[in-house]
Amino acid sequence: MTPSRTAFAAILAKDLRAELRTLQSLPAMAIFAVTTFVIFRFGLDRTQLSGDLASGVLWATLLFAAVLGINRLFVAEREEGGFDAIRLAPIDRSALFAAKATALVIYLLALELVAVPVFALFFLDSAEALGPLVAVLLLADLGLAATGTLISSMAVNSRARDLLVPLILLPLVVPLMIAATGATDPLLAVGGPGYGRFGTWLMVLGLYDLIFVLLGYAVFDFLLED
Amino acid sequence: MAPEQEVPPPAIVLAGLRRDFGERAALDGVGVELASGETLVVLGPNGAGKTTLLRILATLLRPSGGEVTVLGCALPREAWKLRGQIGYLGHEPLLYRDLSGRENLRFHARLHGIAGDEAEARIAELLAAAGMERRGDDRVAELSAGMRQRLAICRCVLHRPSLLLLDEPDSNLDAEGRELAHGLIGPGAGLTRVVVTHDPERFLPEADQVLRLGVGERAAVA
Numbered sequence: 001m002t003p004s005r006t007a008f009a010a011i012l013a014k015d016l017r018a019e020l021r022t023l024q025s026l027p028a029m030a031i032f033a034v035t036t037f038v039i040f041r042f043g044l045d046r047t048q049l050s051g052d053l054a055s056g057v058l059w060a061t062l063l064f065a066a067v068l069g070i071n072r073l074f075v076a077e078r079e080e081g082g083f084d085a086i087r088l089a090p091i092d093r094s095a096l097f098a099a100k101a102t103a104l105v106i107y108l109l110a111l112e113l114v115a116v117p118v119f120a121l122f123f124l125d126s127a128e129a130l131g132p133l134v135a136v137l138l139l140a141d142l143g144l145a146a147t148g149t150l151i152s153s154m155a156v157n158s159r160a161r162d163l164l165v166p167l168i169l170l171p172l173v174v175p176l177m178i179a180a181t182g183a184t185d186p187l188l189a190v191g192g193p194g195y196g197r198f199g200t201w202l203m204v205l206g207l208y209d210l211i212f213v214l215l216g217y218a219v220f221d222f223l224l225e226d
Numbered sequence: 227m228a229p230e231q232e233v234p235p236p237a238i239v240l241a242g243l244r245r246d247f248g249e250r251a252a253l254d255g256v257g258v259e260l261a262s263g264e265t266l267v268v269l270g271p272n273g274a275g276k277t278t279l280l281r282i283l284a285t286l287l288r289p290s291g292g293e294v295t296v297l298g299c300a301l302p303r304e305a306w307k308l309r310g311q312i313g314y315l316g317h318e319p320l321l322y323r324d325l326s327g328r329e330n331l332r333f334h335a336r337l338h339g340i341a342g343d344e345a346e347a348r349i350a351e352l353l354a355a356a357g358m359e360r361r362g363d364d365r366v367a368e369l370s371a372g373m374r375q376r377l378a379i380c381r382c383v384l385h386r387p388s389l390l391l392l393d394e395p396d397s398n399l400d401a402e403g404r405e406l407a408h409g410l411i412g413p414g415a416g417l418t419r420v421v422v423t424h425d426p427e428r429f430l431p432e433a434d435q436v437l438r439l440g441v442g443e444r445a446a447v448a
Contacts, residue, residue: 002310002339010336018324081320084286085381089337090310225288 004098007091011099016106018076025069026110033065033115041122049123055184058119059177062112063144063170069107070148071165073100074156087224097149097220101213104145112137129187132198136187139205140180146212147172153223179204235298237262237389237418238283242292245278252278256292258437265419267429270439276422277317279439280391283420284314297389310338313387315395315411319378323367327358327377330366331384338385352380357406371398379407383415390419396428 019025040057041047049057077083086096116137120127148169155164183201186194236259243256252275260266268276281287283296285305294301299308314320321330328349335345353362356376366374375398382390390411396404413419413432423429430436 002337006339006341007337010333014322014325014329014333017329018322022324076322076324080322081316081318082322084314084316084318085320085334086337087286088284088309088312088314089334090306090339091337 002089002091004092004095007089007095008099008102011086011096012102015076015099015103019103019107025072026107029065029068029107029111030114032068033061033111034118036061036064037115037118037122046123048125050188050190052181052185054123054188055181057123058116058184058188059140059181061119062108062115062140063173063177065111065115066104066108066144066148067166067169069104069111070152070169071162073104073149073152078156083224093221093224094217096224097153097216100153101142101145101149101216104148105141108141108144109137112141124188126192129193132187132193132195133184135202136180136183136205139202139209140176143176143205143209143212144173146209146216147176150212150216150220150223153220176205176208179208234262236260236295237264237297238266238420239295240292243279243282243289243294244291245275245282245287246290253282253439256437256439258435260418260420260435262418263416264434265413265421265432266435266437267426267433268420268422268437268439269424269426274439276439277393279437280314280316280393280420280422283389284312284316284391285309286314310385311388313382313385313390313411313417315378315382315390315392317393317397319366319374320381321366321374321377324365326363326365327353327369327380328362330377331380334381334384340385348384349380352384352410355406355410356380357402372400372403375399376403376406379410383410388417390415390417392419393422394424395421396423396425 077086086093116130116133120130151165151169151172155161155168158164179201183198183205186196186198238258238260240256240258243253244251245253256279258266268279270276278287282289282294282301285301285308288302296308297311299305301308322333325333331349331352332345335341335349340348353359356379358373358376358380361369361373366377369377379395392411395407395411399407408414411419421429
């Protein structure tokens, strides 16, 4: 058997190289997020947001931008035979799950590197909240990546995958979004960041991550069978 | 009394192999025993189940019934033991279009636990053998169908498999390509081979056994 870390590194490097070369997912995700912020800015007719409204605008935008990347996560594997190549290799197939989820975390971090400063520019008075927000983003990204990888691998074999991914994914990430917005809400409160229940929501995010990472490892091998 | 010569176990044993897709039987009652180093040529019209048979042997599909043993591994139970010993050349080249040929081969080498100088040397050797040295750094999307097939053949033998499963191996190849491919996946390689083809004239001379599959009929071995 090829060591799992070797297979993980090979698949991750292949995905990142292909994305850097073709830019099929990242620009679309970033443009979607920025455009959505512009629409919110003019639709709400507000130059400043705070509390739960700010948190909701930020997370709804990031979630729907993430769906664009999740939809495309396994397209090369499906259309160019990558699934067969990986199934023929003497590797633990959970390496594919780990590599794809890691690639998705990297895409989400790159998206947030663009989207969060634009959000702050459009809607926030100060950038004070952005420091602690990083912890929320990291935990939410991990959960979204684990769930997204699982759902994307299930939906990719369907011709209706563009419909299936949001239809299955969105209900599953409701707890994640409740926790992410719950943790973000006090950070974006009027008068500066507050930390009431911040720690509790981070723990909920961590628990969600743990459940879906373990679930992914447990069922991914089964999902790759014919 | 002369010592008894040990007979090596057969490379492939199929008994009563069946594969259903819904209510339709793609394969029904296929039986074959192929010795190590032999070539089995599989013939039959479109829809006869040739590719299905190859995918079952490659562990990519589960049989619906019957017994399948490949290189001593009972499928599907021991499929994990078999992976890495098979060189599979299907209808799709299993190459990523946005990577170069060399990058694709490097990726497959790493999946099979070949890395560093050993991988680079093997890749250079195969690209040369396939007449692809000058096109190895071109993206697969920029290659012709014949060049992709040559590259797919390199991928198929990259990890030095014991068993070759070849589905129309000459597809898209010109005369030079066929000759070069022959050196890599022909009988001279000394490997056990299962070759699916619509070109019996080309492959029957290489066959030790012939399996004829028919739509809705039981398989016949010659």
